[in-house]
Amino acid sequence: MPIDKVWVLAESAEGGLTSTTLELLTEARSLGSTVEAVAWGAGTAGVADELGKYGASTVYDVGDLGDALPGAPVAAAMAALIEGGQRPDVVLVPATYDGRDVAGRLSARIDVPVITNVVGLSVEGDDVLSQHGLFGGTQVATAKFTGPKPWVFVVRAKSFAAEPGDGAAAQVTSVEVPDLGATGAAKILARHEEERTGPKLDEADVVVSGGRGLGGAEHYAMIEELAKLLRGAAGASRAIVDAGWVPYSHQVGQTGKTVKPTVYIACGISGATQHMVGMKGSKNIVAINKDADAPIFSIADLGIVGDVHKVVPKLIEALKSHG
Amino acid sequence: MNVVVCVKQIPDPAAPAALDPGTKTLVREGKLILDDSDAYGVEMGLQLAEQAGGGEVTLVSMAPNAETSGLRTALAMGAAKAILVSDEALAGSDALGTARVLAKAIERAQPDLVLAATESTDGYTGTTPVQVAELLGLPSVTFAKKVSVGDGKVHVERQTEAGYDEVECPLPAVVTVTAGVVEPRYPSFKGIMAAKSKPVDQVTVADLGLEAGQVGASGARQEVTDVAAAEERKAGEIVVDEGDGHDRVVAFLEQLKVI
Numbered sequence: 140m141p142i143d144k145v146w147v148l149a150e151s152a153e154g155g156l157t158s159t160t161l162e163l164l165t166e167a168r169s170l171g172s173t174v175e176a177v178a179w180g181a182g183t184a185g186v187a188d189e190l191g192k193y194g195a196s197t198v199y200d201v202g203d204l205g206d207a208l209p210g211a212p213v214a215a216a217m218a219a220l221i222e223g224g225q226r227p228d229v230v231l232v233p234a235t236y237d238g239r240d241v242a243g244r245l246s247a248r249i250d251v252p253v254i255t256n257v258v259g260l261s262v263e264g265d266d267v268l269s270q271h272g273l274f275g276g277t278q279v280a281t282a283k284f285t286g287p288k289p290w291v292f293v294v295r296a297k298s299f300a301a302e303p304g305d306g307a308a309a310q311v312t313s314v315e316v317p318d319l320g321a322t323g324a325a326k327i328l329a330r331h332e333e334e335r336t337g338p339k340l341d342e343a344d345v346v347v348s349g350g351r352g353l354g355g356a357e358h359y360a361m362i363e364e365l366a367k368l369l370r371g372a373a374g375a376s377r378a379i380v381d382a383g384w385v386p387y388s389h390q391v392g393q394t395g396k397t398v399k400p401t402v403y404i405a406c407g408i409s410g411a412t413q414h415m416v417g418m419k420g421s422k423n424i425v426a427i428n429k430d431a432d433a434p435i436f437s438i439a440d441l442g443i444v445g446d447v448h449k450v451v452p453k454l455i456e457a458l459k460s461h462g
Numbered sequence: 463m464n465v466v467v468c469v470k471q472i473p474d475p476a477a478p479a480a481l482d483p484g485t486k487t488l489v490r491e492g493k494l495i496l497d498d499s500d501a502y503g504v505e506m507g508l509q510l511a512e513q514a515g516g517g518e519v520t521l522v523s524m525a526p527n528a529e530t531s532g533l534r535t536a537l538a539m540g541a542a543k544a545i546l547v548s549d550e551a552l553a554g555s556d557a558l559g560t561a562r563v564l565a566k567a568i569e570r571a572q573p574d575l576v577l578a579a580t581e582s583t584d585g586y587t588g589t590t591p592v593q594v595a596e597l598l599g600l601p602s603v604t605f606a607k608k609v610s611v612g613d614g615k616v617h618v619e620r621q622t623e624a625g626y627d628e629v630e631c632p633l634p635a636v637v638t639v640t641a642g643v644v645e646p647r648y649p650s651f652k653g654i655m656a657a658k659s660k661p662v663d664q665v666t667v668a669d670l671g672l673e674a675g676q677v678g679a680s681g682a683r684q685e686v687t688d689v690a691a692a693e694e695r696k697a698g699e700i701v702v703d704e705g706d707g708h709d710r711v712v713a714f715l716e717q718l719k720v721i
Contacts, residue, residue: 328629
């Protein structure tokens with residue numbers, strides 16, 4: 140049976156759909172014949188045009204969740220729709236903090252497994268094949284579901300290019316959240332947004348990242364200065380985020396952000412698998428590291444074997460005097 | 463306060479990983495170690511139990527063989543006991559099958575709080591803890607970078623795309639912790655000796671009241687069909703900095719018209 144209906148979990152930020160949502164909607168159009176979205180928050184009516192343009196005919200609006208964490212209520216609303224007769228063949232979920240919560244809860248609720256860390260999808264006969272990077276992206280595994288639908292895939296950011304279509308605004312259908320019992324008890328008391336200057340990390344054309352080779356939190360300033368000079372964003376490896384040198388929002392990698400800039404400059408980063416999955420899709424990679432055997436050099440287009448404390452300050456001076 | 467920490471014993475990540483050519487699942491034979499990312503949950507659990515002024519940490523884990531070397535590490539850190547679901551029928555379990563087994567084992571311990579890592583180092587599906595929470599009918603808070611407990615509630619700073627949220631949740635609850643949430647202690651010599659005699663309760667799938675068909679490869683409804691080498695990036699140019707490394711970077715950026 141060919142794939143008919145594809146659902147996309149649509150996330151919004153700063154008043155519009157997230158870039159990963161747009162990527163998934165685009166991919167959904169090529170997988171199935173009907174695309175529908177599931178969204179939550181107070182602003183769903185405001186994104187109905189954008190959802191429609193990217194191919195969704197209907198958006199199921201779970202509504203404003205107030206201070207509740209979205210995972211449990213959104214999954215319960217989706218499960219209720221499915222139990223009520225809706226039959227999505229495929230559900231695409233962005234690999235975000237909330238997306239993974241929704242996918243896990245939905246999976247247990249309707250008793251279907253989930254395939255995560257998807258970086259590619261294709262329809263072959265009756266199957267949907269998913270691609271996954273393994274062992275730091277050196278190998279690609281292909282997987283498929285063998286049980287009943289819906290097939291739930293959690294997809295990594297930047298796996299597909301977003302392309303608008305020409306659909307009319309999605310029809311907004313309100314859906315109720317069933318009684319959650321204890322599962323809905325987690326409440327958000329306060330939201331903290333870290334201040335950001337310059338472009339967003341996952342949208343920047345240039346990303347400059349620092350790792351443990353910097354030697355200390357005080358040396359991260361030169362990463363930020365270099366990023367600013369190149370009108371780019373400053374990133375970090377998990378090691379220095381875990382060490383508390385830099386906030387988590389700067390993390391590039393498996394548990395952080397996936398970036399695919401024109402140029403990625405890795406400073407004092409050895410290239411752990413964890414990090415490489417998040418940046419190896421960059422169009423050009425420059426690595427500066429004093430260890431000539433660092434794995435990062437195996438994927439670098441230009442590698443400088445040298446001390447970041449010498450190379451980076453000189454690079455900053457050179458860029459300042461560059462016209 | 464009684465805390466269950468879900469831990470996974472994995473092949474040493476420093477050793478080259480391999481896939482079984484037949485089943486295309488990760489080879490998890492031989493000596494297994496405690497997943498590094500689980501050490502944070504164990505430490506967090508120990509600190510929270512100490513702060514609450516009583517209670518203990520119980521480890522819950524599953525493995526197709528009766529391997530316990532990874533569990534002993536966590537017991538040496540200070541966990542009181544472990545429940546190990548050990549059954550050949552578990553080989554090839556998918557994340558939901560794993561969650562089903564863990565949920566049943568956790569029920570036995572009747573914890574106030576269940577801790578787990580955000581994802582394992584070897585499989586990193588990252589959905590198991592939330593599936594466990596749903597199966598147990600518990601609330602969950604994922605990606606905790608700070609955790610405290612008081613007045614029957616857990617208070618969490620939860621990582622978000624833009625920063626973090628302060629989240630509060632009544633107990634019992636499931637919380638997943640990021641690496642770095644606390645600094646895991648090194649087991650002391652005394653701890654290592656004590657760990658040898660701490661109880662590890664080995665149970666089978668049948669003991670938990672589950673059917674073999676609900677778990678393991680036969681219960682898994684997904685399969686890996688192919689594994690192939692990824693397209694390799696073209697090898698680049700590697701130069702040793704002789705005081706002019708920055709010039710090479712500038713030239714490269716000019717060539718790309720970034721500057």
